[in-house]
Amino acid sequence: MTAPVTKPSTLQRSLETTGLAAFAMLLFLWSVPDVIAARNGLLALLLILVLAVKPDLSQIAATLRQRSVAIPPLALTAWIALHCAVFAWNPGRAWHEAEQWFKAVPIFVLGTAIGLSPRWRTPAGRMSAWGGAAVLTYLIYLAFQVVYKPWDLQAPAGQILLQTTRIGSRDLASYLGTALIGLQLADLVAHSARGRGFLNGPVWLRVLGLLAATVLTVATMTRNALPVLMLLGTVAAASFVSTRPRQTRSRAIALVSLATVLLASGIAINVKNDERWARFASSVAIGLDIEHQKAWLAQEQTPLPLNAQGLPVDDSAYMRTAWMKGLLTEIARHPLGVGYDRNAFGNALRADYGKWVTTGHGHAGVFDFTIGVGIPGGLLLLAFFVALAAAGLRRWREDRDAAGLALLLFVLSYASRAFIDGIVRDHMLEQFMLLAGVLLALAHSNKASQA
Numbered sequence: 001m002t003a004p005v006t007k008p009s010t011l012q013r014s015l016e017t018t019g020l021a022a023f024a025m026l027l028f029l030w031s032v033p034d035v036i037a038a039r040n041g042l043l044a045l046l047l048i049l050v051l052a053v054k055p056d057l058s059q060i061a062a063t064l065r066q067r068s069v070a071i072p073p074l075a076l077t078a079w080i081a082l083h084c085a086v087f088a089w090n091p092g093r094a095w096h097e098a099e100q101w102f103k104a105v106p107i108f109v110l111g112t113a114i115g116l117s118p119r120w121r122t123p124a125g126r127m128s129a130w131g132g133a134a135v136l137t138y139l140i141y142l143a144f145q146v147v148y149k150p151w152d153l154q155a156p157a158g159q160i161l162l163q164t165t166r167i168g169s170r171d172l173a174s175y176l177g178t179a180l181i182g183l184q185l186a187d188l189v190a191h192s193a194r195g196r197g198f199l200n201g202p203v204w205l206r207v208l209g210l211l212a213a214t215v216l217t218v219a220t221m222t223r224n225a226l227p228v229l230m231l232l233g234t235v236a237a238a239s240f241v242s243t244r245p246r247q248t249r250s251r252a253i254a255l256v257s258l259a260t261v262l263l264a265s266g267i268a269i270n271v272k273n274d275e276r277w278a279r280f281a282s283s284v285a286i287g288l289d290i291e292h293q294k295a296w297l298a299q300e301q302t303p304l305p306l307n308a309q310g311l312p313v314d315d316s317a318y319m320r321t322a323w324m325k326g327l328l329t330e331i332a333r334h335p336l337g338v339g340y341d342r343n344a345f346g347n348a349l350r351a352d353y354g355k356w357v358t359t360g361h362g363h364a365g366v367f368d369f370t371i372g373v374g375i376p377g378g379l380l381l382l383a384f385f386v387a388l389a390a391a392g393l394r395r396w397r398e399d400r401d402a403a404g405l406a407l408l409l410f411v412l413s414y415a416s417r418a419f420i421d422g423i424v425r426d427h428m429l430e431q432f433m434l435l436a437g438v439l440l441a442l443a444h445s446n447k448a449s450q451a
Helices: 010-029 034-050 057-068 073-087 091-097 099-115 123-147 157-161 172-193 201-216 225-240 248-274 275-287 315-333 342-354 365-399 402-418 427-451
Strands: none
Touching: 010 034, 010 123, 010 172, 034 099, 057 099, 057 427, 073 091, 073 099, 073 365, 091 099, 099 123, 099 427, 123 172, 123 201, 123 402, 123 427, 172 201, 172 225, 172 402, 172 427, 201 225, 225 248, 225 315, 225 402, 275 315, 315 342, 315 365, 342 365, 365 402, 365 427, 402 427
């Protein structure tokens, strides 16, 4: 016999509404500089509110246990502790820096508890509350990023868009934009498959929101967003076409082709307005020559090398290429890592090249993390990404679950950016862990309610 569903009290509804507002505010402020106290205060408030509504601890544990999702982060936590105690070059510094990870793991559990909030009794209600808050908040953040550009500057639009704003760097905005697009694609694909995504509102409004997010993300003028957008689009397109009945599949392919043309047009506009692309190939080629070119070791003190035309290489393309090759070289030299540190790459370089090196991290989160905690730590981090993505994929394949597809695309977005951007640290890691926990809980609670 099914137990009766108790109606939440007025106090409980007030607590959870406050929690939703705090959740949205936290997502907005997480990338804003100089508000660390506010971020931590909102995290503490969310924890208090979650405890106040008396979460189902057994349900949280069941969510984390599904198909061993919890094993990689727990094993990685144990390895980091062992590494700080035994293998780190500077144990005191490593323990201090490892607080980033030790804080991120409880945030992941907090996200799981948030996603299982009892007020929204139906899976659709929970998804529209938390998923809708994330999408709306990130859209607002990206819009403010563009509004706050120095539009009074006497320069081409492309140059203005390259400028940093008062609410954070364009690199962070670009990373949030690709994550946002992943969530929106999941919503639309799931809606087409089951007639229900995780957002409320008509389809045309959601498509308009996706177009707005794509335009705002491309407007960040960060080239790293483009391959990630293509990856997300490919996975979403394959998911969309595979759910269509055979008789309508040709129309689905035509729609995907139209979306591809629109995305390609956005990329073409980005390439046309970003003069850095003209020097990209030559800059990458010179960046691979880390043995003879030394600007990547101390960019403030060493002039950029010149290309065949006698012009300085593109700073970003050259540096990122050289740092990537340097990271792989240092990982091979120090397979057990040098100690958890956001600047572990710089520590390894100074040991091998001398104290004159000023480079800190290599702007490639997965590899920066690996040079810090060694190849075992890097592999455990990748195992965590794979476990989360697999959990989302299973829910999508088994029941066309919107939260499952959202989890898959969100993890793909973060993991792929983590190979080419330095986002496996600080508030960027915390954001990922919180939202990944929320999406994992939403997908698992959907499965439980259907069972």
